Amino acid sequence: MKKNDSPTVADVASLLKREGFTPSETELEALTGYLTLVMKWNKVMNLVGPYSWQDVLTILIIDSLHLNEFLRSLPLPVTPTTWDFGAGAGLPGIPLRALWQEGQYYLVDVREKRAMFMEQTVKRLRIRNTDVYKGRVEDFMDEHEPADLMLSRAFMPWKKLLELVGPNIKPQGRIVILALETVPADLTEGWSVEKEIFYKVGKDTRYFWSLVKA
Template sequence: MSYPQWPGQLQNGLAMMNLSFSDHQQHQLLAFLALLNKWNKAYNLTAVRDPQTMVSRQLLDSLSVLPWVTTDYLLDVGAGGGLPGIPLAIVFPDKHFTLLDSNGKKTRFLNQCVLELGLKNVEVIHGRAEDCQPAQRFTQISSRAFTALENLVAWCEDLLAPEGEFLAMKGLYPEDEVAALPAGWKVESSHSLNVPGADGERHLLIVARAEQHR
């Protein structure tokens, strides 16, 4: 189910973020949001249930990291309801996105999104990060509301290329998580994200191996 206010909210939000996408891409983004809203009732994919805030907290929030997505092959770990992986795949049709989640209900939903939206650049994997054995390691791995940074690097270290980086989406700047990063890892940069219509702070932390370990 979609809502009449969504197209205007999306257009206004994209304009405030200085982003511009084709009518087809905007239609795909809204179609994905409608699928997420529909399946959420049975599959508990996201805690966001107010239709008035869905465009901001799900679509615009996911797209806020777009300037830092530089790889052609990105892994979205703990992909859940497909955020940020599906919106990024829609606006980056020439990049390939692998969505990994251990929850079977969530990967069934993701596969349905790929089918209904005709996303040729998305692969869905049902499994745990520790058990995943990709053909090649990824230069970027994104995570959103997945786990603490300490767990992220521990569970996904073998999936990240030597020169790779994690794109960790957080709310408030996670001082405790940064302090708990194990030796050999560092926060290369932190970026405050501007998400129109969203309450509270949002941050992107780029985490990579310390130089001597890369």
Template structure:
């Protein structure tokens, strides 16, 4: 997998403004995911190149928006997306992967161990039941739910100035219009994912200061 995907991964990283040296740990993660996926069905995407584009590069498109954060909770992370690629690319960021599915959580713990990700922890929990000791700078979610539902489930996790950085395809104006009280849009960013023609947006939602 490394030999066949390295050129595309290095090109994608360059287009995202990230160091090509990240290709090795990212491809290590993809190889592990592909191996486990054969048995555990962690993701519907099977083709390695499609996994690179739609999982890894797609996740990394939001990296500029987490670079200054100290802590991030990735809600309903599944096989670790976007949390693991972001943690690999941002060593100063502590990422907590929140996943209630037992087999996915087992994979996440194995990935953290094998990839030696000292800045990643796994919380095997339903989002609404997760009670961390300290609040997070931001929460993120990718293909999890509508914006109002994400905040309903996980709105207790960010701190007073905390953000929800939600990855979306087409701009979900109806979801933005339905945001619960106490939250407002701080910014909407169009993301360019190398190798992907589809629309991608990052919606940055922040608590409103009372």
């Protein structure tokens, strides 16, 4: 398996198995398709930086597989409305939707080229109930009913995020933050920690915080 080769389903399955994941054949095909499109588009626009596909899979996409398991451990509605702000290259949302397809999912980014990439990728991979919105998150929230779930991966500092998005989360909803640190002791008043986990990616420790309105 050469470093610069395009990944096959078997390649992806083998690498993910080493990481402790065994997706179904359908899920593997979608993950491989996403990875292939990321590497293709990355040649003409800087989607993910100078990574090999192996690195994209085991450093970036791997979060989506952990997130799939985390979301399934939460008491979410049967068909939740989920927002993914600053979605960029479709991470974590598009590979997540290859595994977790509950409810309606919105990928939101103000950058035209990234929104175009996500739109074409969602269409090409036939990912259901997943929409792309190009524009400001403030405009998006004005145009949509409150959400059950909001995902944030380096979209903005968590305090500002809770202030901005909090009023647009349903009373029984939650915000899940992908972080590089544990939940701080000075969590914003009005919010509490529902659940927190951590996992290793190489030498890094990564965290998920599920925050609910207190």
